[in-house]
Amino acid sequence: MEDRQTLNRQLAQMLKGGVIMDVTTPEQARIAEAAGACAVMALERIPADIRAAGGVSRMSDPKMIRGIQEAVTIPVMAKCRIGHFAEAQILEAIEIDYIDESEVLSPADDIYHIDKRKFRVPFVCGAKDLGEALRRINEGATMIRTKGEPGTGDIIQAVRHMRLMQSEIRRLVSLNDDELYEAAKQLRVPYDLVRYVHENGKLPVVNFAAGGVATPADAALMMQLGAEGVFVGSGIFKSGNPEKRAQAIVKAVTNYNNPTVLAELSEDLGEAMVGINESEIQLLMAERGL
Amino acid sequence: MKIAILALQGAFAEHEQMFRNLGAETTLIRNLADWRNFMSSPSGGMRGGTIPGGESTAMMRIMRDEGLFEPIRRAILDGLPAFGTCAGLIMLDRNHLNVMDIKARRNAYGRQLGSFNTEGDFVGIGQVPMTFIRAPYIEEAGPEVEILARVDGKAVAARQKNMLVTAFHPELTDDTSVHELFLGMVTKCHVPV
Numbered sequence: 001m002e003d004r005q006t007l008n009r010q011l012a013q014m015l016k017g018g019v020i021m022d023v024t025t026p027e028q029a030r031i032a033e034a035a036g037a038c039a040v041m042a043l044e045r046i047p048a049d050i051r052a053a054g055g056v057s058r059m060s061d062p063k064m065i066r067g068i069q070e071a072v073t074i075p076v077m078a079k080c081r082i083g084h085f086a087e088a089q090i091l092e093a094i095e096i097d098y099i100d101e102s103e104v105l106s107p108a109d110d111i112y113h114i115d116k117r118k119f120r121v122p123f124v125c126g127a128k129d130l131g132e133a134l135r136r137i138n139e140g141a142t143m144i145r146t147k148g149e150p151g152t153g154d155i156i157q158a159v160r161h162m163r164l165m166q167s168e169i170r171r172l173v174s175l176n177d178d179e180l181y182e183a184a185k186q187l188r189v190p191y192d193l194v195r196y197v198h199e200n201g202k203l204p205v206v207n208f209a210a211g212g213v214a215t216p217a218d219a220a221l222m223m224q225l226g227a228e229g230v231f232v233g234s235g236i237f238k239s240g241n242p243e244k245r246a247q248a249i250v251k252a253v254t255n256y257n258n259p260t261v262l263a264e265l266s267e268d269l270g271e272a273m274v275g276i277n278e279s280e281i282q283l284l285m286a287e288r289g290l
Numbered sequence: 291m292k293i294a295i296l297a298l299q300g301a302f303a304e305h306e307q308m309f310r311n312l313g314a315e316t317t318l319i320r321n322l323a324d325w326r327n328f329m330s331s332p333s334g335g336m337r338g339g340t341i342p343g344g345e346s347t348a349m350m351r352i353m354r355d356e357g358l359f360e361p362i363r364r365a366i367l368d369g370l371p372a373f374g375t376c377a378g379l380i381m382l383d384r385n386h387l388n389v390m391d392i393k394a395r396r397n398a399y400g401r402q403l404g405s406f407n408t409e410g411d412f413v414g415i416g417q418v419p420m421t422f423i424r425a426p427y428i429e430e431a432g433p434e435v436e437i438l439a440r441v442d443g444k445a446v447a448a449r450q451k452n453m454l455v456t457a458f459h460p461e462l463t464d465d466t467s468v469h470e471l472f473l474g475m476v477t478k479c480h481v482p483v
Binding site: 003006007008010011013014015016017018033034035036037038039069073074075092095096097098120121122247250251253254255258261 | 297299300302304347351355356376400401402405421423424462
């Protein structure tokens with residue numbers, strides 16, 4: 001009777017049109033909530049610092065996550081390593097609202113992702129293209145996000161992933177029924193998921209943008225490209241005025257199609273995070289877990 | 291008939307689809323200009339507003355900053371039929387827009403692990419499917435409030451004059467009966483708002 005997959009997809013529906021912010025302390029979580037975040041991602045280090053620190057990056061201390069759960073009333077998400085189902089079990093035990101099986105942490109398994117259908121808590125996973133998105137959904141992910149390069153402040157990868165996914169979706173919609181079997185084979189995903197996209201012109205789960213969002217304009221760009229909401233990681237608490245920038249990005253997602261409002265929101269935000277261009281970085285996290 | 295749907299954050303598209311399927315015209319409200327256009331457009335007196343599910347803290351913040359709080363509150367007090375689901379129920383309560391004489395208990399069923407589906411009896415409709423996502427319930431209700439549904443003894447749907455609220459999400463199911471009930475309220479209201 002209990003259909004967790006559906007309930008978990010529906011929680012993601014409630015997050016649409018919203019901004020999910022990375023936070024490392026209860027104080028940051030409260031700032032994010034007050035600014036209008038629809039959820040927070042609790043982690044010990046934001047991606048920019050993970051990138052700078054190097055080494056193996058793991059799930060955060062459950063005590064630290066609990067501190068954030070106690071600080072806010074909005075949903076709290078946390079990351080586990082790709083394939084690390086024991087970390088996921090721990091996050092489920094502390095009643096996390098969403099697990100991000102994330103390439104931002106060091107992968108624990110280079111072949112298998114977590115069998116997410118075995119869990120009662122929901123999972124969000126990153127994807128660079130339609131095949132990856134549908135494979136994660138088949139494994140039980142109930143929300144998808146782009147795998148834009150985290151901790152860089154460079155939007156180019158998120159744009160690339162979202163554009164590719166949307167154009168692949170449009171292509172599937174245009175196929176004849178008898179061509180869908182071959183499409184399923186090429187995408188390495190079950191026929192039923194291909195059929196769903198063909199008939200509905202969208203993924204069967206909510207699709208957010210993530211990675212490299214640093215300004216209200218970045219958020220608006222991703223929404224206009226078809227994202228249903230935005231994750232902001234390092235972009236907020238690595239900037240000069242986190243509170244103001246957080247509020248501005250929240251409102252930019254609501255008014256993503258209104259350049260007059262976006263112009264006002266983009267004023268006087270102080271320093272944006274110092275970005276790194278994708279060509280300057282050593283480690284492409286998007287290549288983790290395909 | 292025109293239905294405005296607050297589209298600051300959350301599952302507004304699902305309500306939009308539901309109302310359109312029922313033949314109502316819909317407008318998404320993202321800012322004060324949208325609201326003014328909606329309120330000044332001709333509707334033959336048949337107008338209503340919906341606050342969807344989502345995060346009430348996010349919606350409240352944007353609503354206040356956009357200057358939507360007072361105009362929406364005033365319109366509902368003046369008789370505009372209003373429908374709130376989940377976060378929308380919270381926003382109509384005493385501690386938020388303070389238009390309905392109820393007190394919502396937020397996250398009353400706990401975190402996402404506490405989310406559930408059920409079926410329950412709804413006054414005037416009968417059995418309806420109910421989807422609760424990190425849902426509230428009504429923990430206090432004034433004398434003018436009619437409780438329309440209970441789950442495990444807790445009030446999860448209610449009506450007071452021009453206002454209808456559910457703690458669950460009728461917009462996430464195929465059952466249109468609660469939306470039809472609201473459209474019925476809009477039709478009967480005939481207030482020149």
